[in-house]
Amino acid sequence: MLPLTAVCLGVLAALLAWPVPAALARARWTRQDPLAALVCWQAVGLAGGLSIIGALLVHGLSPWGHSLPEAWWHWVSRRPAEEMVRGDHWVAQTLAAVLALELLGVLLLSLVRTARTRARHRELLELLVGPATDVEARVLDSPVPAAFCIPGARPLLVLSSGMVSELDADQLAAVVAHERAHLRERHHLLLLPFVAWRAALPVLPAADRAHDAVRDLVEMRADDVALRELTSPAPRRTLAEAIVAAAEGGAPHGALAVNGGPLAQRVTRLLDPPAELPAWGRPTALASAVALLLVPTALLLAPALL
Amino acid sequence: MASLGELERAVMDRLWAADGPVAATVLRDELADRGLALTTVHTVLTRLESKGFVRHDDARPRRFAAVATREEHAAELMHEVLGQAADRQAVLARFIGSATAGEAAMLRALLADSD
Numbered sequence: 001m002l003p004l005t006a007v008c009l010g011v012l013a014a015l016l017a018w019p020v021p022a023a024l025a026r027a028r029w030t031r032q033d034p035l036a037a038l039v040c041w042q043a044v045g046l047a048g049g050l051s052i053i054g055a056l057l058v059h060g061l062s063p064w065g066h067s068l069p070e071a072w073w074h075w076v077s078r079r080p081a082e083e084m085v086r087g088d089h090w091v092a093q094t095l096a097a098v099l100a101l102e103l104l105g106v107l108l109l110s111l112v113r114t115a116r117t118r119a120r121h122r123e124l125l126e127l128l129v130g131p132a133t134d135v136e137a138r139v140l141d142s143p144v145p146a147a148f149c150i151p152g153a154r155p156l157l158v159l160s161s162g163m164v165s166e167l168d169a170d171q172l173a174a175v176v177a178h179e180r181a182h183l184r185e186r187h188h189l190l191l192l193p194f195v196a197w198r199a200a201l202p203v204l205p206a207a208d209r210a211h212d213a214v215r216d217l218v219e220m221r222a223d224d225v226a227l228r229e230l231t232s233p234a235p236r237r238t239l240a241e242a243i244v245a246a247a248e249g250g251a252p253h254g255a256l257a258v259n260g261g262p263l264a265q266r267v268t269r270l271l272d273p274p275a276e277l278p279a280w281g282r283p284t285a286l287a288s289a290v291a292l293l294l295v296p297t298a299l300l301l302a303p304a305l306l
Numbered sequence: 307m308a309s310l311g312e313l314e315r316a317v318m319d320r321l322w323a324a325d326g327p328v329a330a331t332v333l334r335d336e337l338a339d340r341g342l343a344l345t346t347v348h349t350v351l352t353r354l355e356s357k358g359f360v361r362h363d364d365a366r367p368r369r370f371a372a373v374a375t376r377e378e379h380a381a382e383l384m385h386e387v388l389g390q391a392a393d394r395q396a397v398l399a400r401f402i403g404s405a406t407a408g409e410a411a412m413l414r415a416l417l418a419d420s421d
Binding site: 148 | 314359379383412414
C-alpha cells in the first residue's frame with residue numbers, strides 16, 4: 001500500500017498546476033533577477049510533471065509492492081500482485097502512461113517541428129543574404145524593422161534592413177548584444193518545454209501563464225546581459241530607445257491601443273531599474289527550486305510512507 | 307573551391323537576375339570565372355530544386371527558373387518571424403514581438419517621461 005505517498009504527490013501536483021505558477025507569475029522579485037526566476041520556472045514545470053505522473057503511478061502500482069521501485073520491479077517482472085487489483089489501479093496506470101507519453105511526445109514533436117522550421121529558415125537566409133561583411137549579423141532586405149536569431153549549431157543573427165535604417169549605431173549594438181545573449185544562454189531551450197506543454201495541456205490555464213512568464217523573463221534576462229556589454233554612455237536608455245524605435249517601425253496601423261504588455265514592462269524596467277534583490281534573494285530562490293525537485297523525487301524513491 | 311552554399315547563392319542570384327528560364331549551360335557560362343563543370347551546375351540546381359527554390363520546364367535541354375522572387379522569399383521569412391504564422395517559436399529570439407500602433411505610442415511616452 002502506498003496511499004499516503006500518492007496523496008502527497010497528488011497535493012503537490014495540484015499546487016504546481018495552479019497556485020504556485022500563478023504566484024510565481026505575479027511575483028515582483030522575478031523582474032529583479034530573471035535568471036533565478038527562470039530556474040524556478042524550470043523546476044516548477046519538471047516537478048509538476050513528475051508529481052502528477054508519479055501520483056498516478058504510485059497509486060496504480062500500489063498492489064505490487066511497498067515502494068515505487070519495488071512495485072515497479074514486481075510489475076515489470078510480472079509477479080502477481082500482493083493485494084487485490086481494482087479497476088481504479090488500472091485506470092491510474094493507464095492515465096500515468098498516457099500523460100507521460102503525451103508530455104514527452106509533444107516535447108519531441110515540438111523539437112522536430114522547430115528544428116525543421118529552423119532548417120528551412122536557415123536555407124532561405126543563406127540564399128537571400130550572403131555572409132555578413134562585418135561578423136556581427138546578416139542583413140535581410142525588408143522594410144519592417146526586425147531582429148532575430150536562429151539558434152542551433154551554427155546560429156544566425158539577422159537584422160532587417162528596416163531595423164538598420166531605423167536605429168543608430170549604438171542602438172544597433174544594443175540589439176545585437178540582446179540577440180547574442182539569447183544565443184549564448186540557449187534561451188530557446190528554456191522556453192521549449194513551456195511551448196510544448198502549452199500545446200499539450202490546453203485545458204490548463206497555468207500552462208499559458210507559465211509560457212508567457214518565461215517568454216518575458218527570457219527577454220529581460222537578454223536585456224540584462226546586453227547591458228553589461230554595451231559601451232555607449234547610457235546603455236539602459238540606448239536599449240530602451242532601440243525597443244521603442246523597433247516597435248514604432250513595425251506597428252501595424254489602426255490597431256487597438258493597449259495599456260501595458262511585456263514591451264512596456266521591459267522599457268520601464270530599463271528606464272527605472274528595480275532595486276537589486278537582497279544578497280539572500282538569489283540563493284533562496286535557487287534553493288527553493290532544488291527543494292521543489294527533491295520533494296517529488298524523494299517521495300517517489302523513498303519507501304512508502306506508513 | 308567555393309562551398310556549396312555559396313554556389314547555390316551565386317546560381318540563385320543569376321536566376322533572379324534573368325528574364326526567364328535559363329539553361330544549365332548558360333548558367334555555367336555566366337559563372338565562367340568560377341570554372342565550374344556542367345555537372346557541378348546540375349548538382350547545385352538539383353539541390354535548389356529539392357529545397358523548393360527552383361523549378362525546371364520540359365524543354366530540351368531543360369531550363370531552370372526561380373520559384374519566387376528574392377523579395378517574396380524575404381517577405382515570407384519576415385512573416386513567419388514576426389508572428390501570426392504557427393511556428394513562431396522556431397525563432398523565439400525576436401528582438402520585439404509585433405507591437406500595435408497604440409502600444410508603440412505608449413512606449414514613446416514612457417521614453418519621453420523619463421527624460
